[in-house]
Amino acid sequence: MNKIQSVCLSFFLVLTGCLEEDTVSSEGESGSSINLILWYTFEGKEEDVFLNAISEFEEFEPNINIEAVPKPYGSSEQAFVTAALGDEAPDIMRFSSDQLGYVGKFRQNGYPLLEDLRPYMTPIEREAWDPIAIEGMRYNDELLGLPASQDCLSLLYNKAIFDSNDIDYPNSNWTIDDLLETALDLTNNNHYGLVFPVKSPYWWFAFQSGFGGNLFDGGLPSLNSEGSADSLNFTLGFELKHEIIPAGTGVEQMENLFMESRAAMIIDGPWNWAEYQAARLQIGQTLLPKNSDSDLRMSPMVNFKGYSISKQSKNKDAAFKLVKWLSSSSVQKEFAVQTYTMPTLIEVYNDEQIQNNTVITGYIGQLQQGFPAPTNDKMGLVYNYLPDAMESTYQWIESDGDEGNPSHISLELSQEAIFDA
């Protein structure tokens, strides 16, 4: 029995140790160094530029040590939420604006997971940013991140394929009929006129807006509309009806086809431009076309990417210093020049070097035609349910189901699912 008692005592002592408060240095302790943990989602050249920016910051802020941890972009918001619910959130996290709706809805003991950054800047400091970018990082009333970059889809084309077929390059006066006809002309023998993943919501949003549809109306999901249904039929038709795009094309296959010069046109973002250039492709870019019936131009969703501070961070002022640096004009310009990342600071838009860069100015032109990614909590649900609607419409059309308009039915069902969730 004595042995059992001694074991219990040891267990109790261990337990007491476990219950001790964490001893983390806080900003209040003057002179002490501050450790910040930052989770980022860059890869390749972007990662190099980012890590250089971090090193520069550490040089002029020697009291702040940064541990930069890479995270896969696809599940970064889930990783952050899991860590935050376990009280282990990093001080800073890089988020895309369309992830903020998901993270923003979480509450732990009544507290949000991210800090509202509205009080951190004076209005004059804030004026440096494009107001649309600032608006894009807001969830409900709060400003959950400082935008450091933005991107959207645009129409890219392989000049060599157009030249060899003696077809004029796409231009900003094109309509979606021109796009379809040219794509049909350029599709033959395992070579395709246009590639993009037809079942991906992100790509579909651009078509949806061109047909007069929209995601939300007064904050409520409005997926099922004439415009949305027509655009879904039209988009899926590239694969199912016209066979311009190989069946089941995903993002990776789309990039490979364009890289191998087996696709004449691609709807893609600026993030792959450097890679296409490295593959020695002669590429051009123009605005996504207009829909001649609705007289609306296809409007891609603009995603802003920026840095957010965890509500749990004990070093918020130091974290904001770093966030501000990573969103500063010198870092944004470096990203733009090195990796064609679109800036969010007005000063960088107007920079001479940026103005002379046709890729960046071309994409800035496309950004001006886009619409900011909604950051409400229903947006996460759109990403959950819309792929189901698109997939079931695809299967329905593929199996020659002819009762009713499958797009309408699927979109209505996904809209209902979002309402019910």
Place this chain on the structure above:
Amino acid sequence: MRKRIALFFFLCILLFIPEAESESQQVEVMEISKDNSEYKSIQIRFSTLANVDKYNIYYGETEFNNTNEASLHSRILVSSEISVFDEVPAERALDKCWYTDTDSFDTEFLFSAYRDDSGFPVIPSNSTNIVYNLVGLKTNVTYWFAIIGVDGEAPLDFSVTNLVSGSTEVIGEVPPSLDKTPIFIAVFLIFFAVLFLFYLLSKKEDSKFNKQGYLYSLPAFLLLCILTFYPIISGFYLSFTDSTSSRMGEEEFVGFENYGKVLDESAFLRVTFTTLLWTLTNVIAHVSIGLGLALLFNKKLYGKRIYRTILLLPWAIPSFISVLVWRGMFQPSGLVNEILGIEGYDYFSSTGSALTIVIMVNIWLGFPFMMMVFSGALQTIPKDLYEAAEIDGASNLEQFTNITVPLLKPTLIPVSLLGFIWTFNMFNVIFLMTSGGPVVEIGGPGGTDILITYVYDLAFPGGHYGLAAAWSVIIFFMLLIFSFYYTKVSNATEAAQ
């Protein structure tokens, strides 16, 4: 000529007309309100001036005599055409600003300022007072402010006479650290309950209780309490609450509501049926293929070790890598279509083919383990039993049914039970290959969703933690009842003895 002279005189007059100067005058701040200060923000109140089109607010951490020694903090625009600006409630704005058209600062007379495209406040020209929360200020730092009313261009420098100072003492909100005490108390109580049970057992007179043995296994019990018993109990608790992503830590007890929702769900029976189909097919295939190969390798065979090594490869490679390779092979542009000469067929687009593929991949992944276990078990069967049977004239089938199967039973029963539980809860194959798809009903479980993958969907993208916990408890009881029934029927305990 007259015209030229007239033009000359006109130009001369223009040159001598003094340039229209911008007028600036300093505004007196009536109050810096400490009571209304917020984090990084100080509230100021002042009366408007006549004939100005904006107010520039300057600030500095030290006193200044001229605006060029300070920084511009913000500006408030004045407009007679207020309707062209956006109406934004103060709570929604990036910085709060109100105006009044009376002499009172009472809340009921305060209207939220309008906003221009850059988010700066705009007030109507008939406003009398302004209340503005100056943001972007550090806590416990004294700032000096001056407000200049400007008509036209703001001057580059302007002498200021009356500065006002203020500071905010509001500190940033850090949520309290997660209270882990209830977790430790729960683990502590579970641990002591186990100890108490041991104590009672040791007190029994006919007890075979070996104190030393239990003492040695105590660390393992402690880990079991932390890693197994506590999560199970916590899951049970969660299943009776309305816990969701937006109510973590504030959940309320809702009784059996979540269980009602689960049983009421139309997809419950379908997903349970898919789970049973998936589990039984896999376990039967794993056991049969594993046993067949083990019997084959139990005989003299040339190059046996090489074959065995090759067959162990699926088990040796991390399963997620194998699964992703299989997924790639079954893509419309994948290897399978290329070999079969089919163009663009999507195997994952129909429930039948998708389910067949995921089952096939899991069979491929699972049989090497069974083969290894049965190979080991076959080594323990004495060879002389087979020799005796052969002398008695027993056929191979008779030897298998009368010697091999009964003597393998102590291995077969627990291994197949383990296989059942593992496969029932096998998450990664379905999640990585199909993510539960194809779509059967929008917002509901997909064609290859089994219970465990659907619970994941409910919990993580969905954020319905209470409901997901109720599904998990139901899965737990399904497996508990099956295990109990299976061991009872198969007399596993006696067989093992």
